[in-house]
Amino acid sequence: MKVLDDIYAAARTDNRIIILPEGEDPRIQAAALRARRLGIASPVLLGDVAAIESGLRELGAAPGEIEVEDPRTCADYEALAQSWHALRAHKGTTLDEARRAVADPMLQAALRVRLGHADGTVGGAVATTAETVRVALQSLGCAPGNSVVSSFFLMMACADTAPFKGGMIFSDCGLVVSPDARQLAAIARAAAQSCRQLLKVEPQVAMLSFSTAGSASHESIDRIRQALAIVREEEPDLNIDGEIQFDAALDVEIRARKAPGSRLAGRPNVFIFPDLASGNIGYKIAQRLGGLQAIGPVLQGLAHPANDLSRGCSVEDVVSAIAITAVQSQMHPQAKGVYGLGCARYY
Structure with missing residues (x-):
């Protein structure tokens, strides 16, 4: 599969941080470990730290080989809540509501990409496409000059x-x-x-x-x-x-x-x-x-890379999505300013 091999090779040229919000799923854990060992990205898993680390140990991961973060207790939780509140205050979201909302790993992953803590996010092994796209639209918005995701x-x-x-x-x-x-x-x-x-x-x-x-x-x-x-x-x-x-x-x-x-x-x-x-x-x-x-669906038109998985995805599907997201981030316009405005929505 020369096409996919070329994408993997391109991903290896620039180590990108790809955040995976469904870190407790065994497929996501296995894919993160494989992606790390192939050198195509530095994955970060969100979820219950003890459960994820137990799964990684069973896969033969060394301590600290994969970064793991609990979205409910992370050190920058308040900063993420403030960011989400700033984005959604015009919709009537209060700061207390924002604090509760950012406990959701899908939302937190997208916010981390928005704030530059990660280069892209991949989800959808558990979440629906509607949820994945909605969070991406609300958190990342459309790329400059684009009105459709x-x-x-x-x-x-x-x-x-x-x-x-x-x-x-x-x-x-x-x-x-x-x-x-x-x-x-x-x-x-x-x-x-x-x-x-x-x-x-x-x-x-x-x-x-x-x-x-x-x-x-x-x-x-x-x-x-x-x-x-x-x-x-x-x-x-x-x-x-x-x-x-x-x-x-x-x-x-x-x-x-x-x-x-x-x-x-x-x-x-x-x-x-x-x-x-x-x-x-x-x-x-x-x-x-x-x-x-067929690999996809892959999202296009967002201000930063965020991609969806099928809930029936295999480990190899996830690895491919990580590689594609990493390559997208290498050439993606890193727009500044207020995102989430002017995008057509379908959900």
Whole structure:
């Protein structure tokens, strides 16, 4: 799996602190230890210290090999409460309510990232996606110039029988249900940036539909065309085209017949789906029938890296999420100021 190997190698170049709020989960403990020994990050586990350290000992961890913190008794608890109160006072949150709220490890992890105590956070092995995303939006907010938090799956074609090898970005397959034109444009630009961060190549972006270059008419196609126009205005050098059918996007010969004026060069590495239904169905077909490995959903568009896990995740899934979060943090804009304003919310 060269794509994943390259991500691990990139993570090793700059030791990042990744905070894991579900530290009492055995999968999280095993993943933290593996990530530490692989050198891809310095994980910090939140939770009951005695329970976590007992689990780590059973895994063969040396004393102090993994940093562990109890979110209820940490030394900077009051500072975290003050920070949360400052963020949420306009919503009517009192200081006493903030003090109670920051005992929640998911919230505390995100606040620590916000305050620069950690470079990213990974959760969702126990918490729901709705909770994970809500906390990230409220604590971290959107990156400057972005109004939408979306997601992508890193799809890897590694099998010997695969018609081509390499990594691709599929977006949005996990979060935004029915994006309007401006949201779809934001998703496309964020996915292109994710491609640069993780695949280390220039993005070739295909905005997918059931139509290619005007072969059909429908409201959903108009929305894609509007999104394309927005992207080209905001990022004119980006190689992006649409609306386009998947076969025309993937196959250069078909594209030459159906869309001879396409700006795409070679095979796309970023595929933008018109809505969540098509995206979720598409990545699962590629995974289950096509044999591609899917890692995600990975969040994009936040002011600092925070990622979600499936509650059915394996240890390897968590290790991969830690590595991806570490690499995201290396290139992530470290914006200052008040976050959490102007983000579209879906929960």
